[in-house]
Amino acid sequence: MFQTITSLRCLATLAGGIGLWALQTLPAQAVPSFSRQTGQECATCHIGSFGPQLTPYGMKFKLEGYTESNGKGPLVPLSGMLVASSTHTSKDQSGDAGPHAGPNDNTVIQEVSGFLAGRLTDHLGSFTQVTYSGIERKVALDNLDLRFTQNLKLGDTETLVGVTLNNNPTVQDPFNTQPAWRFPYMGSELAPGPAAAPLLNGGLGQQVLGASLYGLWNDSIYAELGAYGGSSYDTLKAFNITKAIRLDGLSPYARIGYFKDLRKQAFGGGLVAMQSALKQDGTSRTDKYQDIGLDGWYQWLGNRQHIFTLHGSYLHEDQTRDASYDLGAAENRKGKLDRLDLGGSYHFDQSYGVTLGYFNINGDSDGGLYAPEPDSGSLNGSPNSNGWTVQADWTRFGKENSWGAPWANVRLGLQYTAYGKFNGASRDYDGSGRDASDNNTLFGFLWTAF
Amino acid sequence: MVLFMVMQQENLKSLLLALLLVAPGFSHAGDAGKGLSVFEEECGDCHAAKAGKNKKGPSLFGVVGRKAGTIADFGKYSDAMKNSGITWSRDKLDAYITHPKEVVSGGKMKYDGLAKASDRGDLLEFLAAQR
Numbered sequence: 001m002f003q004t005i006t007s008l009r010c011l012a013t014l015a016g017g018i019g020l021w022a023l024q025t026l027p028a029q030a031v032p033s034f035s036r037q038t039g040q041e042c043a044t045c046h047i048g049s050f051g052p053q054l055t056p057y058g059m060k061f062k063l064e065g066y067t068e069s070n071g072k073g074p075l076v077p078l079s080g081m082l083v084a085s086s087t088h089t090s091k092d093q094s095g096d097a098g099p100h101a102g103p104n105d106n107t108v109i110q111e112v113s114g115f116l117a118g119r120l121t122d123h124l125g126s127f128t129q130v131t132y133s134g135i136e137r138k139v140a141l142d143n144l145d146l147r148f149t150q151n152l153k154l155g156d157t158e159t160l161v162g163v164t165l166n167n168n169p170t171v172q173d174p175f176n177t178q179p180a181w182r183f184p185y186m187g188s189e190l191a192p193g194p195a196a197a198p199l200l201n202g203g204l205g206q207q208v209l210g211a212s213l214y215g216l217w218n219d220s221i222y223a224e225l226g227a228y229g230g231s232s233y234d235t236l237k238a239f240n241i242t243k244a245i246r247l248d249g250l251s252p253y254a255r256i257g258y259f260k261d262l263r264k265q266a267f268g269g270g271l272v273a274m275q276s277a278l279k280q281d282g283t284s285r286t287d288k289y290q291d292i293g294l295d296g297w298y299q300w301l302g303n304r305q306h307i308f309t310l311h312g313s314y315l316h317e318d319q320t321r322d323a324s325y326d327l328g329a330a331e332n333r334k335g336k337l338d339r340l341d342l343g344g345s346y347h348f349d350q351s352y353g354v355t356l357g358y359f360n361i362n363g364d365s366d367g368g369l370y371a372p373e374p375d376s377g378s379l380n381g382s383p384n385s386n387g388w389t390v391q392a393d394w395t396r397f398g399k400e401n402s403w404g405a406p407w408a409n410v411r412l413g414l415q416y417t418a419y420g421k422f423n424g425a426s427r428d429y430d431g432s433g434r435d436a437s438d439n440n441t442l443f444g445f446l447w448t449a450f
Numbered sequence: 451m452v453l454f455m456v457m458q459q460e461n462l463k464s465l466l467l468a469l470l471l472v473a474p475g476f477s478h479a480g481d482a483g484k485g486l487s488v489f490e491e492e493c494g495d496c497h498a499a500k501a502g503k504n505k506k507g508p509s510l511f512g513v514v515g516r517k518a519g520t521i522a523d524f525g526k527y528s529d530a531m532k533n534s535g536i537t538w539s540r541d542k543l544d545a546y547i548t549h550p551k552e553v554v555s556g557g558k559m560k561y562d563g564l565a566k567a568s569d570r571g572d573l574l575e576f577l578a579a580q581r
Binding site for chain 2: 038039040044055057068070071219263264301302303304305400401
């Protein structure tokens with residue numbers, strides 16, 4: 001019986017606090033096949049000459065379905081990527097940081113990815129990523145975003161319409177304010193992360209398949225409407241993905257945004273919404289999640305010598321946890337969870353960058369969902385966490401006259417995350433004597449793409 | 451007396467020239483250094499100033515004096531551009547950069563135009579030096 005309760009609690013923690021997993025599987029997009037296809041240097045589409053932070057040009061390239069070409073691109077748009085990293089936390093973790101890692105100071109080949117990324121036909125493009133995880137030591141399908149697009153005229157106004165088929169809500173989003181492509185763009189997979197995150201914050205990534213119809217009117221108003229369904233056990237197994245959640249029916253997804261490209265500067269903002277229901281074994285009822293978010297961003301681009309950006313997003317989630325409550329994994333049927341992200345960056349000469357980000361997770365306490373457990377649990381049942389991340393990076397190549405362009409692409413980065421509160425408290429947050437600051441993380445990485 | 455009248459005419463010409471130079475829309479002699487900055491701000495995403503480097507748009511190396519739509523290995527010209535019959539003089543470039551769609555109706559370039567005359571002057575000075 002104790003084992004059953006424990007496993008249900010683990011399941012609920014997984015469903016309700018999938019943010020930890022999301023944080024540990026940060027996507028990484030930097031794809032030189034796009035550059036080979038278009039003749040554009042990486043810096044045209046990416047702030048700091050390296051993915052995934054997009055310039056307005058990059059946003060439009062994505063919305064156009066990765067199909068833009070100078071007519072000389074490769075027939076099969078293939079790319080590769082390798083990330084090596086080193087992680088140090090202020091205090092050793094109580095157990096090993098990963099299945100093949102020690103409790104601290106781990107240096108690993110974090111991931112090796114292959115991409116089918118670029119134009120397949122005049123109107124069809126792909127961003128498909130298969131990744132070998134050096135943490136789990138297995139190969140699996142990572143991100144999938146297939147697009148079909150068409151340029152139309154509505155009256156005298158140019159309008160782009162498209163369809164995206166993807167496996168991670170917000171991976172299709174062109175702005176760097178939504179969870180899939182938000183700062184930090186690279187992070188440690190071997191450091192503790194907060195237990196709680198709204199479901200839209202990566203909780204469905206790779207577990208679902210969705211399609212949405214989108215339009216960009218007059219290069220300024222963006223709207224998208226679609227739905228996601230759960231992938232079957234057999235489908236996920238075919239792509240070497242472990243099934244972690246069961247979606248009940250279809251989950252509608254909607255996004256609306258405005259952006260303005262003034263060439264020397266650009267700005268935008270919008271709303272996102274999604275509704276999901278998750279099934280659990282042992283009950284016919286479901287856990288329901290309603291997410292709604294607000295975001296905004298600004299970029300000063302100038303002559304590209306000094307680039308400043310600001311970005312912010314707020315995501316609110318209402319949870320109705322009938323299944324978890326029935327199964328004893330949650331103490332309360334209803335709860336809410338909010339996440340705020342703010343940040344800004346400066347890049348000099350498209351090569352040297354510094355980015356500062358702040359996050360705040362705030363929600364209703366629940367001793368069932370957020371139970372005491374060494375390192376990852378909460379003594380007071382609170383999901384509240386906050387902290388800062390600062391990153392300095394250097395990107396040697398990726399400019400118009402760079403050596404080896406567009407094949408040679410390297411970013412070196414050093415990142416530090418400091419927690420003010422972790423899973424509900426600053427001191428002894430897990431009931432095992434661990435403080436929030438014990439999870440402060442120094443993370444160095446070498447990120448290369450070819 | 452004749453000399454005085456000639457001097458008056460010369461002054462009048464200078465005055466008219468000065469008025470033309472400051473008049474909106476007139477492309478004055480620019481600063482190539484500032485023009486590089488304007489190029490990076492307005493053009494560099496889609497065009498290179500390097501010989502043989504075509505991006506979304508054709509290379510602008512040697513564009514002043516070139517016949518429109520004639521870079522052999524750039525295959526994305528619109529029919530409107532190829533058939534325009536334009537040779538890119540400074541004046542023609544100035545007019546095109548001001549209102550692209552008015553000069554080449556049916557062209558592909560997605561650019562609304564550069565309104566500030568001094569920026570266009572600087573840009574043209576930079577482009578003229580790219581040869």
